[in-house]
Amino acid sequence: MALSARLEFRQSQSLVMTPQLMQAIKLLQLSNLDLVAYVEAELERNPLLERPEEGTPEAGTDGPDGSAPDRDGADWFEADGAPSQERVESVLDTDISNVYPDEPVQVERGPLDAGALAGDQWSSVGSGGSLGDDYNLESFVSGEVSLHDHLAEQLAVALHDPVQRLIGHDLIDSVDEAGYLRADIPAVAERMGIDEAAVEAVVAVLQTFEPTGVCARSLSECLALQLAERDRLDPAMRTLLDHLDLLARRDMAQLRRLCGVDEEDLSDMVREIMALNPKPGNAFGSVVVQPVVPDVIVMPASDGGWSVELNTETLPKVLVNQSYYARVAKTARGDQEKVYLTDCLQTANWLVKSLDQRAKTILKVSAEIVRQQDAFLAKGVAFLRPLNLRTVAEAIGMHESTVSRVTSNKYMATSRGIFELKYFFTSSIASAEGGDAHSAEAVRHKIRQMIDGEHPDDILSDDTIVKNLRDAGIDIARRTVAKYREAMRIPSSVQRRRQKQLMAAT
Structure with missing residues (x-):
């Protein structure tokens, strides 16, 4: 059979993932914090994007003379999350269209102005003068004393030998928030080129520090240090600490045989152990827990339905300056500059559209979840209905993958608490x-x-x-x-x- 070249036409369908579509899909599944970081990065890169300032008229509002608002001769357009509220009744039929469904922020700080530390600036603090927008009284509030600092202060008094202090600081760095020493003693000795006995000697000193029980390497050792301070670490109590697994299983008969005590004495021993602190380090420098900021707020309506609102505080607002683009485009010197400006405008407009579409999608999915879980909101968790992604997707005319992305890292505030959107999807x-x-x-x-x-x-x-x-x-x-x-x-x-x-x- 002879081989020959020929031309032929073929028609086919395919889905092309453009960069803009990939951006829209990524924005859809970002949490509110990640979304703010992404928008901040876009603001740094794109000169046509700006965040609105206080007093800036929103899109669609007229100026005092009835004309369109103008700022520096520019026409401004704002995307602030599209519709932010939707009403949900017991049976709500809504026409919902389908939705098509990066880098971290790097803030560059300018060089420090030498005049910022001048004497007149410092004197204005004492005299009540203003230092501008960066002046923050919270910066003068002393922070909590951490466990690390508390142990380091005691180390400076307890040990005078430089080598032992060096070992002590190394060990303190390995103490976790609960107060337990997580260092591997042989590894520390090998790394520092000393004997294990020298490290153990420093550990013994650290275990005398306050709070009692700190720098222990296990729960039994932590409790033993506290009991030793109370002079209650007798052989029976030590045996009980060596068999805490039996105490966890409530095997009291086996514990009585091992400790050699009767039932009343064992109850007293258990009562003493329960009064101890298993995590002595928690009293120092506790980590501040960042509360969850809900993306959607659900409130009961006066007519017995539910009001579903977007939390506008989590929606970044972006402005696109069309007039600035028109002025700069006229002064562009070459094709490369014109292409750059066109790309910036397209990126800015697409970001505005993507944020708008993201807000609409979150609101519609949340409204359908509220519609499906009306009994849960009204009566409690015992009335939570089985729900899957397909049910919600079919009800609002979207794909399951879109609903899955929307429910990732999004939270809903209800009268029964704050729940992740995925909480409402359970098996049956x-x-x-x-x-x-x-x-x-x-x-x-x-x-x-x-x-x-x-x-x-x-x-x-x-x-x-x-x-x-x-x-x-x-x-x-x-x-x-x-x-x-x-x-x-x-x-x-x-x-x-x-x-x-x-x-x-x-």
């Missing part, structure tokens, strides 16, 4: 009577309620819980109950019985 458990399926989260809630309400003399086994759930119309297997119980860190019926007996004895 069949009904024993052929009715509506039950949400897995609601079943877990029922299991916890049963266990919390059990009597010390009538501890519920997994089989009993299965029977009670089936009587309530929930068809569930025993292994599923055990899996849910372990996921909620609830001990078995045997361990709960021993625990409650111990609490009753103490």
